[in-house]
Structure formats: C-alpha cells, structure tokens
Amino acid sequence: MAGVLVFGDTVGGALAPASLEMAVAGAALAQALNEPLTGALIGDDLAAVAAEFNGGFATLHLIEGKHLRPYTARSAIAAAKAAIDAAAPSVVLFPHTLETREWVPRLAAMLDTGLVMDCTALNAEGSDLVVSKPVYGGGVTAQYVVRGNIRLVTVRTGVFEARAGAATGAVNKIAAVEPAAGRVTLIDEAKAAAASGVRLKDAKVIVSGGRGLGGPANWHYIEETAAAIGGAVGCSRPVADSGWVSSAHQVGLSGTSVKPDLYIAVGISGAVQHLAGISNSSTVVAINLDGDADMFTRANYGVVGDYKDVLPGFIERAKQLRG
Amino acid sequence: MNIIVTVKQVADPNIPPAHIQLDPDGKRIISPFGVPPVINGYDANALEEAIRLKEKHGGKITAVCLGDDSSRESLKYAVAMGADTAILINDPDLVNGDSATVGRALAAAIKKIGGCDLVLCGRQASDTDGGQVLHWIAEALDLPTVVPVTKIEAVEGQQLTVHRLIEDGYQRIKVELPALLGVSSEINEARHPSVRGTMAAGRAMIAGWKAADIGLAAQTPKVELRELQIQVRTTKAELIPGSTGAAQGAALADKLHELGLI
Numbered sequence A: 001m002a003g004v005l006v007f008g009d010t011v012g013g014a015l016a017p018a019s020l021e022m023a024v025a026g027a028a029l030a031q032a033l034n035e036p037l038t039g040a041l042i043g044d045d046l047a048a049v050a051a052e053f054n055g056g057f058a059t060l061h062l063i064e065g066k067h068l069r070p071y072t073a074r075s076a077i078a079a080a081k082a083a084i085d086a087a088a089p090s091v092v093l094f095p096h097t098l099e100t101r102e103w104v105p106r107l108a109a110m111l112d113t114g115l116v117m118d119c120t121a122l123n124a125e126g127s128d129l130v131v132s133k134p135v136y137g138g139g140v141t142a143q144y145v146v147r148g149n150i151r152l153v154t155v156r157t158g159v160f161e162a163r164a165g166a167a168t169g170a171v172n173k174i175a176a177v178e179p180a181a182g183r184v185t186l187i188d189e190a191k192a193a194a195a196s197g198v199r200l201k202d203a204k205v206i207v208s209g210g211r212g213l214g215g216p217a218n219w220h221y222i223e224e225t226a227a228a229i230g231g232a233v234g235c236s237r238p239v240a241d242s243g244w245v246s247s248a249h250q251v252g253l254s255g256t257s258v259k260p261d262l263y264i265a266v267g268i269s270g271a272v273q274h275l276a277g278i279s280n281s282s283t284v285v286a287i288n289l290d291g292d293a294d295m296f297t298r299a300n301y302g303v304v305g306d307y308k309d310v311l312p313g314f315i316e317r318a319k320q321l322r323g
Numbered sequence B: 001m002n003i004i005v006t007v008k009q010v011a012d013p014n015i016p017p018a019h020i021q022l023d024p025d026g027k028r029i030i031s032p033f034g035v036p037p038v039i040n041g042y043d044a045n046a047l048e049e050a051i052r053l054k055e056k057h058g059g060k061i062t063a064v065c066l067g068d069d070s071s072r073e074s075l076k077y078a079v080a081m082g083a084d085t086a087i088l089i090n091d092p093d094l095v096n097g098d099s100a101t102v103g104r105a106l107a108a109a110i111k112k113i114g115g116c117d118l119v120l121c122g123r124q125a126s127d128t129d130g131g132q133v134l135h136w137i138a139e140a141l142d143l144p145t146v147v148p149v150t151k152i153e154a155v156e157g158q159q160l161t162v163h164r165l166i167e168d169g170y171q172r173i174k175v176e177l178p179a180l181l182g183v184s185s186e187i188n189e190a191r192h193p194s195v196r197g198t199m200a201a202g203r204a205m206i207a208g209w210k211a212a213d214i215g216l217a218a219q220t221p222k223v224e225l226r227e228l229q230i231q232v233r234t235t236k237a238e239l240i241p242g243s244t245g246a247a248q249g250a251a252l253a254d255k256l257h258e259l260g261l262i
C-alpha cells in the first residue's frame, strides 16, 4: 500500500469545485510522504468532468455506471472499493459532503481502518498521518494520528486553495458493477425550490438570517436584501429546523461551509457551530440588536440595531449605488 | 417495535469558546463551574422519535450510553423523557476509545440486550463532531443505515420510509428492519421530561456493564487523539454609526460599496 488517492466530486454533471481543493491537499501530502498521487471520480458520465479534474495525478481512476446517479451509499461504497483496489493507496482523501458523511464511515468500518472526518489540516510526520479538525462545534481544534493500512480522511471544503492545470498521467476506466439490491432502496428525490440561482457553497455574496428575524413572515427582509445585492440566501439552524426555509440554506457545522467574499449575518447570535461554516469568508458583517452578540467577534463590520430599521435603509442605498 | 437509542453525554454545546478550559493533559475540555453536561442534542431527537414511534406502534425503548459514572444523569434524563430501560457501559478502558472501539462496544451491548427492530442514533456527537460511531455499530451488527434522517414518513410492517437530507432537498428511502438511522435535528423538537417521567427516572435502576460483560476484547486504536487546542478569536467588528437604523443601513451600504463588495 503506497500512494495518496484523492476522490473528486461531481454536481449536476460538472466537477465540484471542492475536487481541485482535494487535489491540492493530496499533492502536498503525497510529497511529504514521498508517495505517488492518484485521483478517482465516481459517476455516470465522467468524460467531460475527468478533463477538468487535472490535479497532477499519476493515474486518474474513473468508476462509471448509470446506477451511480442519483447517489446511494451502497453503490458509492462498491465503486470506491474498486478504485481503492486499483490504486492500493496508503491514504485516501474525500471532500466532506452530505454524501461522504454517510458512506465513508461505513467504508472505514468495512475496511476496519482509521478515519477522521471534516479535517482542516493534514500533515505527514515520517510515515505517520497527523490531521486536525474542529471539535466542540468549532471552538476547539483536535489533532489526531490516524492509523491503519488505508487511512481515510474527509476534508472540509473551502480550506485548501483550488489549483488546476497539472496534467494527468494515465486514465483508468473501471466499469462499476451494480451491487445486488440491498435493504435500503431509493424511492425518489424531492428538490427544494432554490430561492436564488447561486449555490450557497459557491456564492460570492451571502445574506443569512437567524432566529432574530422573529418568524417566517419576516423572512422577506432577507430575500429582498439578497436580491438587492445579488447574493444567495443563507440561514442558521433554528431557522431550518423550524421550517422557515429549507435545510439547503443552512450555514454551519451541520449545514454548508461557505466561502464568500461578503457574508452578512442578520439576527444570528454567532454560536461556534454557525461560525464553523463561515471561517473562510473574507468580509463578515453582523447586524444584531445585541452589541454583545458573539457574531461581532467574528465580524469585520457590525451594525448594532434592529434589522427592521437597518435593512430597508441598506437596500435603498445599495440599489442607488448599484445603479 | 423494539427500539434502542444510543445516548451520549456531552459538554453543553452552548458554552462560549472563551469559557472553555482544557484539563492538564490537553485531551478533554472542562465545563465551566455550574454548567452540567447534557445529553447530545441529536440523541435527544433520536429518543423523541423513538417515543413517537412507540406511542403509535407500541414496543419498548432502551437507552444505551457508553461513558463514565456521571453519564447516569443523561440516562436518567432519557428515562424521564420516556425510555423504558437504560444501560450504562462504564468501563474505563472503553470510555476514551476511538469511534471503532465505542461503536463495537455499543454493538456488543445491543447484542447482549437481544437485538431490536430499530437502532436510533444521533447523526453526530456535539463534542467530537465525529459522525462515525453509528456506522461502526451498524457494520458490527450488519444493519442497513440511512443518515441524516429528517423524517420517518411511514412504517409498514418491516419497512420504513424515511427522508434523507441532500444538498438541495431530500431523498425518500425505503429501509428494511432491523435498521439503524442517524437522526438530524429537523426531525422533531425533543420534549422536556414531565414530572411523572422525572419521578420514574428517580426510581430507575440503571445497569452498569463492563467490557467483559459484553464479551469485548481489547483493541488497538485506529485513531489517537494527540491534543486539543482552544481557538481564540481576536477580531472585533468595526461598528457602523448612524443616528437611526436606516442611516446605519445606508452607511453600511456605502462602506461595502467603497470596499468593492457590493
């Protein structure tokens, strides 16, 4: 077993931006371990995506099969095992997504090997793999040594800077074998209507609302602010739990990690679990009635005030400025 | 339906980072004085869902926890909420185990209990933010799993229809019992114990099992915690002045425009 194997990810038939972040994380680790770097993609039609996944791999393994989309854990695990068999790596990296959170730990248990999820730093000490990840919601960082023949790591998105352009050596196509019907069957998928076209994860500007909005009837303040500055809509967990908006909008530890240039948090107190999702945002603005709210310790700019007064003034001026 | 709910006791996740302290070997956090540990939030959601299933379909709920003696408090809380029985695995060799060790110990305990129709776990524990233990349980017991579950839509004989969260909506999934589900907070709002429940919890006998009781052999850890470090946050927001809220809002827009952000 030698080598670092990096799994990319696809969304809607395109390469997920996190994939090239994984490649960068994997390349550094492969160099430190002095082992080769290989890549892998799982999906149903990978030709175009594979061309974009140029992370400098000695070999790129493509595991293709119609049954791999939409996602099911059983098929993903079988496909990943095929790639791991082909690459025989000592370390495998995956982007930390709602999918990998489900199937990678089951894979670890099947392979009886060490796994740490949601890592933000990876280091080699000799042949030891040492990783760091936020714990206690993000207020504390834990450092772990991962052991096992094939050490598995999921990596938080938005932590490593994506870089493309390093050519792939060889492409190895593996036809995925559809696993026998199991005890879990996908019936269908229900997609939530997205409030704006931009995916939260890739949005440059995000306006996020919290419990401080007071109720779903006030949610239009957030939508209107986002619309005025061309941003995506986010929310804190209580807002999603209470069903004011769908969970797809939730930012934070158990929601999406975002990386915008501008993040405006309205009526959000700034719990560590929320801040965990915005740590890679460039400029953070807090609008909160309570000047002692923790959100102000992460924000670059703050407005202490009632959002019902602040946002209309903001929207009006922003519209003028943007012409 | 016989249901086992795994319940972990954790430091209160609402402790602000500035108040978190580490023990001398840097491997555990010490809760500030007067802030008792709590039952992991997602596990409370799992227990709530178990109680709702029992109310509809009958059966029995067993709460299982691996932890030190103080974890009895969380198991009492589970009984107060509505669990019928509670079991504590409090072997010092297991308490600081990695996910594989803890998961296999919980699986061994579930076997000793005599199995069940459904294991309900939280999607993750709020102290480790691990998200793994449930999968080690499932693999050891060869159970199908779905995570994160936001709704149990239907129960038909030995089949459940559940919703699994995806990035832009949810999947509807059929799963055959016995199965293990990792529950997310969207699924319900956990109840607070009633007075009657709290009285029952006061009388409840909580069994304490050691590794030998569940036939568990020593294991070499696959993941070793080296140290914890508290993240100090230093930024202090520059406050936007203004005589009224609307004026502050306009000044904020000016500022962000000046910075080229809007």
Ligand SMILES: Cc1cc2nc3c(=O)[nH]c(=O)nc-3n(C[C@H](O)[C@H](O)[C@H](O)COP(=O)(O)OP(=O)(O)OC[C@H]3O[C@@H](n4cnc5c(N)ncnc54)[C@H](O)[C@@H]3O)c2cc1C
Residues within 6 Å of the ligand: A137, A209, A210, A211, A212, A213, A235, A236, A237, A238, A239, A250, A251, A252, A253, A254, A255, A256, A266, A267, A268, A269, A270, A271, A272, A273, A274, A277, A287, A288, A289, A290, A293, A305, A306, A307, A308, B013, B041, B125, B126
């Ligand atoms: C394991 C775990 C995972 C979690 N994951 C997440 C996650 O992914 N994302 C997440 O967000 N949370 C998460 N949480 C929950 C988190 O701990 C907090 O409970 C949550 O973020 C609080 O949401 P909030 O700030 O909207 O509400 P609150 O904490 O209730 O804050 C509301 C804020 O609004 C302000 N306010 C009130 N009225 C007004 C007004 N008129 N104008 C302006 N401001 C006003 C108040 O001053 C207050 O600061 C998680 C918790 C756990 C335990």
Ligand SMILES: Nc1ncnc2c1ncn2[C@@H]1O[C@H](COP(=O)(O)O)[C@@H](O)[C@H]1O
Residues within 6 Å of the ligand: B006, B007, B008, B009, B040, B042, B043, B064, B065, B066, B067, B099, B102, B106, B120, B121, B122, B123, B124, B125, B126, B128, B129, B130, B131, B132, B133, B134
């Ligand atoms: N020590 C424990 N005792 C009981 N249940 C646990 C324990 N550790 C983890 N679990 C269960 O497994 C889930 C995931 O835990 P973790 O992998 O630590 O994030 C939790 O929500 C619990 O339901």
